[in-house]
Amino acid sequence: MRETIQRLTETFGPSGFEERIRAVIRDEVEDLADELQVTPLGSLVAIRRGSGGGQRIMMAAHMDEIGVMASYIDEKGFIRLAPLGGVYSITCIGSRVLFENGTMGVIGLDEKRQDKKQIPSLSELYIDVGATSKEDCPVRVGDAAVFVRTFFAQGRRLVAKAMDNRIGCAVLIETMRRLQKTPHEIHFVFTAQEETNLSGAQTAAYGIDPDLAIAVDVTGTGDRPESRPMAVQLGQGPAIKVQDALMIAHPLVREWLVAAAERINVPYQMEVMEGGTTDAAVTQLVRAGVPSGCLSIPCRYVHSPSEMVDEEDVEGAVRVLVEALSTR
Amino acid sequence: METISLLRKLTELPGLSGHEQPVRQLLQELWSPLVDELSEDRLGSMIGLRQGSGAVPRPRLMLAAHMDEIGLRVAGIERGFLRLAEVGGIDRRVLPGLEVVVHGKRDLHGVIGMRPPHVIPHDQRDKPIPWAELFVDVGLPEAEVDEWVRVGDPISFYRQMVELQGGLVAGKAFDNRASVAAVTLALHALTRMSHAWDVVAVATVQEEVGLYGATTSAYHVAPDLAIAIDVTFARQAGLSDDRVFAIGEGPTIGIGPNFHPQVVEKLKSTADAHEIPYHVEPAPGRSGTDAWAIQVSREGVPTGLVSIPVRYMHQPVETAAVKDIERAGRLLAAFAAGLAADFRPGWEDEA
Numbered sequence: 001m002r003e004t005i006q007r008l009t010e011t012f013g014p015s016g017f018e019e020r021i022r023a024v025i026r027d028e029v030e031d032l033a034d035e036l037q038v039t040p041l042g043s044l045v046a047i048r049r050g051s052g053g054g055q056r057i058m059m060a061a062h063m064d065e066i067g068v069m070a071s072y073i074d075e076k077g078f079i080r081l082a083p084l085g086g087v088y089s090i091t092c093i094g095s096r097v098l099f100e101n102g103t104m105g106v107i108g109l110d111e112k113r114q115d116k117k118q119i120p121s122l123s124e125l126y127i128d129v130g131a132t133s134k135e136d137c138p139v140r141v142g143d144a145a146v147f148v149r150t151f152f153a154q155g156r157r158l159v160a161k162a163m164d165n166r167i168g169c170a171v172l173i174e175t176m177r178r179l180q181k182t183p184h185e186i187h188f189v190f191t192a193q194e195e196t197n198l199s200g201a202q203t204a205a206y207g208i209d210p211d212l213a214i215a216v217d218v219t220g221t222g223d224r225p226e227s228r229p230m231a232v233q234l235g236q237g238p239a240i241k242v243q244d245a246l247m248i249a250h251p252l253v254r255e256w257l258v259a260a261a262e263r264i265n266v267p268y269q270m271e272v273m274e275g276g277t278t279d280a281a282v283t284q285l286v287r288a289g290v291p292s293g294c295l296s297i298p299c300r301y302v303h304s305p306s307e308m309v310d311e312e313d314v315e316g317a318v319r320v321l322v323e324a325l326s327t328r
Numbered sequence: 329m330e331t332i333s334l335l336r337k338l339t340e341l342p343g344l345s346g347h348e349q350p351v352r353q354l355l356q357e358l359w360s361p362l363v364d365e366l367s368e369d370r371l372g373s374m375i376g377l378r379q380g381s382g383a384v385p386r387p388r389l390m391l392a393a394h395m396d397e398i399g400l401r402v403a404g405i406e407r408g409f410l411r412l413a414e415v416g417g418i419d420r421r422v423l424p425g426l427e428v429v430v431h432g433k434r435d436l437h438g439v440i441g442m443r444p445p446h447v448i449p450h451d452q453r454d455k456p457i458p459w460a461e462l463f464v465d466v467g468l469p470e471a472e473v474d475e476w477v478r479v480g481d482p483i484s485f486y487r488q489m490v491e492l493q494g495g496l497v498a499g500k501a502f503d504n505r506a507s508v509a510a511v512t513l514a515l516h517a518l519t520r521m522s523h524a525w526d527v528v529a530v531a532t533v534q535e536e537v538g539l540y541g542a543t544t545s546a547y548h549v550a551p552d553l554a555i556a557i558d559v560t561f562a563r564q565a566g567l568s569d570d571r572v573f574a575i576g577e578g579p580t581i582g583i584g585p586n587f588h589p590q591v592v593e594k595l596k597s598t599a600d601a602h603e604i605p606y607h608v609e610p611a612p613g614r615s616g617t618d619a620w621a622i623q624v625s626r627e628g629v630p631t632g633l634v635s636i637p638v639r640y641m642h643q644p645v646e647t648a649a650v651k652d653i654e655r656a657g658r659l660l661a662a663f664a665a666g667l668a669a670d671f672r673p674g675w676e677d678e679a
Contacts (some may be wrong), residue, residue: 017586019676038675040588040628069612072570080570082612137547142583142610196585196613251571280348292653 001314002158004028005170006151009160009244012100013195014067014084017144018042020100021063023188025169026277032176033188039207042192043200046176047185054183054328058210059175059291059321061168061217062194065161065304067146069128069137076220079105079139081122083197089120091304097127097145097285103131105129110249117249132134147305156235156311163307165194167314168216175321182325196277201279205286210254212291216317217279218307219244219273219296228317230273235310237267238317241294247284248278253293260324272297295320331381331650334358334512335489335497337608338505342413342429342484344399345537347370351395355508355531357619361514363529373545374531379516382524382669387523389664390629391514392542392552392618393507393558394535397500398465400428400483410438410472418535421456422643427486432477437486438466442629482497487646495576495650502646504535507557510579513657514664520659524669525552534616542618546625553591555632555663556619557656560609562637562647566606573637576649578605579656582633586615586623590673591632601643604655611637628674634659654673 022044026036033046044063066085073079092107099105105127112125127145130139138154139145149161160166172188179186187208192200194217205213219239222230231240240257241249260269271294284292295317301309343351351561355374360366364375375397380386388455397661398416400423405411411429412423440462445453464483466473489499513530528549532541535558546554561567562575581595599606613631613663614620623631636656639647 016587019589022675028664040630040673041623042675071610074570082610084612140608142608173503193585197624199585199624199628202624203626207627238679313591 001170001174002153004173005158008166008169012098012146013063013065013260014034014082014144014146015064016195018064018192020052022190023171025063026074028173029176029188031179036215037042038203041200041203043204043207044190045204046188047186048176048179048182050182051183051310052183055211056185056208058189058213058283058327060189060191060215060283061172061212062165062200062279063190064192064195065164066195067144070141073137073139073141074279077129077133077137077202079129080138081125082145083122087122088101088303089118089122089125092125095150095305097146098148099139099143101127101138101272102151103238104148122170130175132272147184151303158311159306159307159308161307162307162311163299164218166304167218167231170256171216171297171314171317171321174318175325178318178322179325183328184325186325188234191279197280197300198279202282202286205290208255208289209287213280214253214292214296215278215283215294217294217296218299218302218309219271220276220302221298221300224300227306232269232271232298234300234308236269237315239269239271239296239298241271241296242274244277245275246281249280249294250284251294253291257293257295257320257324261320264323265317266319268316268320289310331509331654332496332497333406334509335506335653335678338509339489339499340369342431343395343397343501344482345396345534347482348396348533351531355468358512359397359515359529362519362588367550369545371541371544371639372533373541375545376515377527378518378527379529380523380525382532387525387552387672388528390528390530390546390554390622391511391660392530392532392545392554392556392622393511394541394618395508395531396533397503398536402430402479402481402483402634405477406474407471407632408468409465409677411481412459412462412464417480417642419642423462425456426644428464428478428483429486430464431482431484432570434476435598436466436476438464440464448652451495487644490611492647496643497650498646498647500644502638502644502648503559503641506559506648508654510557510653510656510660514653514660517657517661518664521549521669523665525526525667527548527664538616539621542621543625546622546629550626551629554623554629555634555660556617557634557660558617559638559641560635560643562639564639573607573609575637575639576652577607579652580607580609580637581661582609582611582635582637584611584615585613586611586619587632588630588673591630592614595632595634595659595663598666599659602658602662604659609648611629
């Protein structure tokens with residue numbers, strides 16, 4: 001699974017520009033699905049048809065990652081940027097970014113900015129690709145870039161950019177690998193555009209019209225120095241969502257996951273996340289409503305280029321999902 | 329019809345969000361000869377269908393431009409003066425001195441006047457006027473105001489379009505009647521062109537208060553591809569060049585997650601082939617236009633955005649270049665005519 005996680009996290013795929021990551025995931029799941037579809041917004045749907053008598057279940061993990069977009073190129077070839085998703089300026093400074101065409105850039109900060117004591121705004125940052133003029137700049141307005149950071153594993157901890165939410169994609173892929181028999185018709189959806197608008201999941205859910213939906217995504221932790229209190233810790237097992245900023249998990253879905261974890265003695269945590277949300281927030285509102293919940297992977301430093309998860313939590317998540325999906 | 333007189337007609341009409349009837353009436357007249365079917369959806373968006381030449385069932389291209397405009401509403405009547413609430417994103421700084429029409433039991437001309445500068449303390453002169461101090465005066469005594477005006481009545485800006493120099497025009501409601509004009513020009517051009525796809529022109533309602541008309545009309549139309557047309561920020565004094573587009577250099581084509589890459593490419597190649605100048609406009613998240621509501625309709629709609637640069641947005645002196653509006657119209661018509669019967673936006677890596 002580590003190789004898959006490395007491959008997924010190191011692939012390019014900011015919101016709205018998911019072609020490459022979709023191709024990598026397609027490669028992973030092609031042989032594990034009965035049918036593959038790409039939705040009009042670019043989400044990849046891998047369908048497993050069960051033995052019958054079960055539910056139609058949507059499993060959603062978003063495949064897009066945060067990034068930046070070239071918004072303006074000045075006469076000297078420096079690039080101003082706009083955020084694709086929740087990008088923080090403090091994690092940008094000194095970072096390297098990679099454009100889809102292979103161009104690397106470093107992020108600089110305006111020296112003559114107005115108030116140096118303030119945290120800089122994104123409009124005070126620029127990307128330097130080494131160009132000397134607008135003409136020889138290999139980037140065009142509208143091109144997207146992602147942060148550059150290699151994957152590493154140290155003990156049980158895994159660190160990479162885009163762990164949010166390639167780790168969720170890895171969990172779904174591994175679940176597909178291990179799932180032998182299921183009564184359910186399961187739509188494993190690798191959604192587009194979660195970080196910007198949750199729009200991939202919303203539209204995919206409309207198309208699928210599922211009986212229930214589960215998002216697999218990262219959640220925050222309260223276990224770091226001076227972190228805001230949160231009853232989720234790295235390494236204590238996958239987290240079953242109760243509530244986040246935009247949704248209350250459907251109690252039946254929540255308890256279905258709890259029951260699965262209890263049956264196979266996988267440690268788990270209950271999650272109340274005060275900021276942020278997932279694809280499940282929109283799947284629950286599609287059509288006449290879809291009972292929705294979340295299985296979350298605890299993750300430190302979310303939306304930085306070094307997001308950290310625990311391998312045991314990831315393994316636990318896969319086991320809980322396989323158990324839940326194998327039963328009626 | 330001359331573009332300038334079309335713009336004059338469209339922009340001078342009142343049509344606040346939720347009160348679009350006057351614009352709908354004009355479109356009934358303008359679009360009837362250009363489409364095969366004209367209808368309204370349940371929220372009042374105007375839907376004009378031009379049937380394509382391809383085999384049934386034909387794919388549908390939706391061209392969406394919102395017809396509503398921002399404005400004011402009577403929030404209260406105080407001794408014959410009308411207290412104000414906003415409809416859409418009103419810039420309070422530009423209200424004093426404005427002429428308006430109060431749409432009560434009959435239309436009443438009014439003005440928004442202020443305390444004379446002579447009596448305003450020096451330290452308050454540079455501050456925007458609080459809503460509580462903004463009133464419309466229709467000139468009538470209190471008893472007669474009560475007879476004609478009710479709380480809730482819409483109030484529109486009263487503004488005649490003027491022709492500036494250099495092919496620019498200025499007035500109210502260019503956001504977004506400039507785009508309604510572009511769609512009208514496109515429908516007109518399409519009467520002389522062959523198109524395989526059905527073309528569904530939609531003048532949406534209530535964009536300024538939450539993209540509501542686009543939300544419901546996109547569900548109703550269920551298009552296979554959609555282009556929203558709206559205005560964008562034109563270069564003007566006081567704005568840095570990195571977020572604006574030169575006026576008179578053509579429309580912009582949006583790029584970003586809100587837009588399908590193949591639609592973006594097709595818009596660009598169509599513009600190139602027809603020598604229509606344009607700029608690419610980055611939109612990293614929601615575009616804030618009808619394109620957002622349409623993209624997430626049903627199972628998702630491949631969507632694009634064409635924008636017309638406008639100066640002084642949401643002020644009663646919105647300024648645009650006539651040729652940018654005409655170019656947007658030409659681009660839309662050429663795009664529609666260029667859609668092959670079997671074309672569907674997809675993904676490079678699709679199986």
